Amino acid sequence: MSRIRMKQVQYIVLILVGIFLLSSDGELIAGEKKNIVVLRWMTDPNPIRKQQVALFEKMFPDVKIELDASGHRLEKVLTQIAAGAGPDLTDLENTGALHTLAKIGALYDVTDLVKEHKIDLTKYWPQARPWHEVNGRIYGLPNGCISFVMLCNLNIFRKYNVPLPKEDWTWDDFRQTAEKLTRKDAKGRYECFGYAGYAFHSWWHWLWQNGADVFSPDLKRCILDSPEAKETVRFIYNLRNEWHVAPSPLELAGMSGGGGWGQEDINLFAVNKLAMFERGRDSLIQFRKFPKLEWTAVPLPRKKDKASTFYSRITAITRDCKHPRDAFKFLRFLYSEEFQRQIVDLVDGQPSRQDICKSDYFLRDPNHPEDWERNKIFYMETEHSRNIHLSPYISFPEMERAITSVFDEMWSGLLTPEQACEKMAKEINFIIDKNLSSEKKSQ
Amino acid sequence: MRTHSIGQHLKRGEFGAAILFLLPNIIGFLGFTLFPIIFALGLSLFKWNLLTPMEFVRFVNFKELMHDPLFWKYLYNTIFLMLGIPISIAGSLLLAMLLGWRGLRGVIFFRTLFYLPTITSGIALFILWRWIYNPDFGLMNRVLSLFGIQGPNWLIDIHWAKPALIIMGLWVSVGGVNMLLYLAGLKNIPLEMYEAAAIDGASHWQQFRYVTWPLLSPTTFFIVIMSIIGGLQGGFETAFILTGGGPAGATKTLGYYIYEKGFVDFQMGYAAGISCILFLIIFILTLIQWRIGQRTVYYQ
Numbered sequence: 001m002s003r004i005r006m007k008q009v010q011y012i013v014l015i016l017v018g019i020f021l022l023s024s025d026g027e028l029i030a031g032e033k034k035n036i037v038v039l040r041w042m043t044d045p046n047p048i049r050k051q052q053v054a055l056f057e058k059m060f061p062d063v064k065i066e067l068d069a070s071g072h073r074l075e076k077v078l079t080q081i082a083a084g085a086g087p088d089l090t091d092l093e094n095t096g097a098l099h100t101l102a103k104i105g106a107l108y109d110v111t112d113l114v115k116e117h118k119i120d121l122t123k124y125w126p127q128a129r130p131w132h133e134v135n136g137r138i139y140g141l142p143n144g145c146i147s148f149v150m151l152c153n154l155n156i157f158r159k160y161n162v163p164l165p166k167e168d169w170t171w172d173d174f175r176q177t178a179e180k181l182t183r184k185d186a187k188g189r190y191e192c193f194g195y196a197g198y199a200f201h202s203w204w205h206w207l208w209q210n211g212a213d214v215f216s217p218d219l220k221r222c223i224l225d226s227p228e229a230k231e232t233v234r235f236i237y238n239l240r241n242e243w244h245v246a247p248s249p250l251e252l253a254g255m256s257g258g259g260g261w262g263q264e265d266i267n268l269f270a271v272n273k274l275a276m277f278e279r280g281r282d283s284l285i286q287f288r289k290f291p292k293l294e295w296t297a298v299p300l301p302r303k304k305d306k307a308s309t310f311y312s313r314i315t316a317i318t319r320d321c322k323h324p325r326d327a328f329k330f331l332r333f334l335y336s337e338e339f340q341r342q343i344v345d346l347v348d349g350q351p352s353r354q355d356i357c358k359s360d361y362f363l364r365d366p367n368h369p370e371d372w373e374r375n376k377i378f379y380m381e382t383e384h385s386r387n388i389h390l391s392p393y394i395s396f397p398e399m400e401r402a403i404t405s406v407f408d409e410m411w412s413g414l415l416t417p418e419q420a421c422e423k424m425a426k427e428i429n430f431i432i433d434k435n436l437s438s439e440k441k442s443q
Numbered sequence: 444m445r446t447h448s449i450g451q452h453l454k455r456g457e458f459g460a461a462i463l464f465l466l467p468n469i470i471g472f473l474g475f476t477l478f479p480i481i482f483a484l485g486l487s488l489f490k491w492n493l494l495t496p497m498e499f500v501r502f503v504n505f506k507e508l509m510h511d512p513l514f515w516k517y518l519y520n521t522i523f524l525m526l527g528i529p530i531s532i533a534g535s536l537l538l539a540m541l542l543g544w545r546g547l548r549g550v551i552f553f554r555t556l557f558y559l560p561t562i563t564s565g566i567a568l569f570i571l572w573r574w575i576y577n578p579d580f581g582l583m584n585r586v587l588s589l590f591g592i593q594g595p596n597w598l599i600d601i602h603w604a605k606p607a608l609i610i611m612g613l614w615v616s617v618g619g620v621n622m623l624l625y626l627a628g629l630k631n632i633p634l635e636m637y638e639a640a641a642i643d644g645a646s647h648w649q650q651f652r653y654v655t656w657p658l659l660s661p662t663t664f665f666i667v668i669m670s671i672i673g674g675l676q677g678g679f680e681t682a683f684i685l686t687g688g689g690p691a692g693a694t695k696t697l698g699y700y701i702y703e704k705g706f707v708d709f710q711m712g713y714a715a716g717i718s719c720i721l722f723l724i725i726f727i728l729t730l731i732q733w734r735i736g737q738r739t740v741y742y743q
Contacts, residue, residue: 081494082494395708397708408690412690414601
């Protein structure tokens with residue numbers, strides 16, 4: 001190749017590399033267009049988020065939301081923030097994520113902004129408080145909530161002529177109802193199960209109903225080895241292995257088609273293979289896809305106590321946000337009556353404001369009279385619902401892994417329920433003790 | 444004889460152009476390979492959760508690792524899942540020999556068919572195998588029932604989850620890159636060798652044992668080393684997408700554990716420590732294989 005041509009090639013390569021480097025410069029990507037601030041909101045892939053964004057942009061035309069609906073798992077949020085590329089707004093999936101991010105300064109403290117804009121936090125359900133407050137400081141605002149109720153497939157109840165449960169039904173009533181609803185076909189294969197629902201998030205209220213809990217009041221010990229906890233886990237175990245009214249979680253995962261928005265039990269319920277399972281009001285949006293499905297909601301059964309599990313979702317501003325006051329407009333939007341009513345309309349759980357939940361807009365929605373009785377049950381159960389108390393001495397993922405791993409061993413027949421409870425308590429306490437000891441050493 | 448450096452062979456302009464063309468690769472290697480390796484080695488001596496300042500803890504991470512029952516459990520899982528490697532290599536060789544048979548028609552069709560699983564999306568494969576392994580209506584248990592065998596719960600059985608993954612891995616790897624490498628290796632064996640062996644009265648088996656196998660030893664050596672390295676580093680995708688690492692951690696490998704410790708528990712130093720141990724294991728095993736290879740590999 002001649003010298004002149006080689007030089008030309010060199011110049012061309014240099015120019016191309018330069019263009020590549022310049023085009024990847026983040027500073028050139030517009031965060032502001034004219035007087036409009038663009039904010040990135042990291043949330044779940046629920047299709048209704050677009051409608052929520054549309055309503056927000058109508059109310060606050062000077063702020064545009066760029067939806068990042070690929071999920072908001074803690075590891076994703078934290079990694080992006082560590083790289084300096086975090087979202088402006090992010091949803092948080094549990095109180096553990098809130099505490100982790102707040103503790104390391106990854107979230108923007110909005111306490112003063114809440115006071116400035118006179119946002120009355122007492123309007124929210126009291127159970128929502130731990131979801132946005134850490135040591136008296138506010139780091140976000142609720143974005144909808146749910147409480148678990150027992151959803152009943154009326155098609156199946158009517159088919160087998162089983163009466164609907166009463167409001168004050170007990171664990172024994174529940175077991176008998178599930179037995180009547182569990183049926184096999186002529187070849188001995190299960191046609192329909194009476195109940196399903198041992199996902200990690202759905203057995204906490206069974207513990208509370210029996211006077212048990214996962215942690216001691218000071219959150220420094222795991223008390224899953226208490227007699228009440230063992231009795232509860234034995235009851236859940238017997239639902240499958242003794243009374244055969246439910247598939248094991250592993251079998252449920254194997255039976256389901258999975259995929260899409262929602263989970264295996266919702267799909268089985270919708271196709272009339274499952275008579276009862278616990279879920280919140282957010283499942284309604286899935287059921288509306290199945291017009292032939294007839295269902296209702298009843299309170300959870302009780303034993304020593306009445307209890308349900310409360311879940312909230314919150315949206316927080318991250319420390320990477322360059323326009324926190326504009327981002328706070330989104331939090332104000334979440335607090336607004338317009339958004340809370342939109343939660344009712346779009347069936348995105350329940351309004352996180354108690355006053356909206358008590359109103360006729362929720363309890364007697366004229367567009368959906370079929371939901372009146374169900375919404376009343378959702379409201380009533382929320383009054384009895386509790387938060388999952390997470391210990392600050394063990395991370396949520398570590399706790400979840402310890403529990404689900406031991407549960408897997410139990411379902412595989414390697415452990416009895418009582419042994420499983422003792423093993424869970426032992427493993428969790430080992431981690432708590434290790435973390436407490438590290439904390440003492442660093443002090 | 445005078446030796447000349449590369450620079451002296453090339454003219455000035457050509458040398459500059461050579462560096463320029465190599466630069467993206469060099470920058471990529473330094474930035475995305477060498478630097479992260481050195482950083483990870485250093486990080487293993489610290490405690491760090493990505494956002495707060497690093498805390499120098501010397502060898503505390505390694506000490507905790509040695510007493511971590513999960514580390515040993517997942518190391519066992521990783522090694523167990525590598526039991527499929529010899530079967531995969533034997534299967535690849537067999538397929539290559541069949542495809543290399545001169546009398547076979549439709550070689551290109553079969554070669555493409557066997558290679559398809561390698562180029563199919565991992566997610567699609569996992570969805571397919573999840574259906575195949577379904578205990579109630581899956582293909583695997585249906586076929587077994589034809590022979591009067593009641594199939595296990597496969598992916599949801601603690602004892603059968605790992606064998607299930609090995610079988611799935613064999614289905615992908617037998618007709619994959621190893622088969623192509625063996626095909627190329629077989630084509631490089633001079634036909635005169637076989638003719639000479641035939642003249643000497645060697646049977647087909649003797650021809651394989653004394654001609655094919657020794658002359659394929661460089662290819663086998665390469666495949667074994669790469670398979671072992673891949674096996675020790677692998678298992679993340681399967682655990683993350685197909686099984687979630689379950690049941691009860693039965694399908695979690697060291698690769699998954701590194702991710703879990705680093706990006707779920709945010710113990711980056713601990714995760715770096717695991718990766719250092721893994722690097723050491725791979726390094727020692729590779730050295731041993733090189734030593735063995737020097738004595739057993741035949742180069743033409």
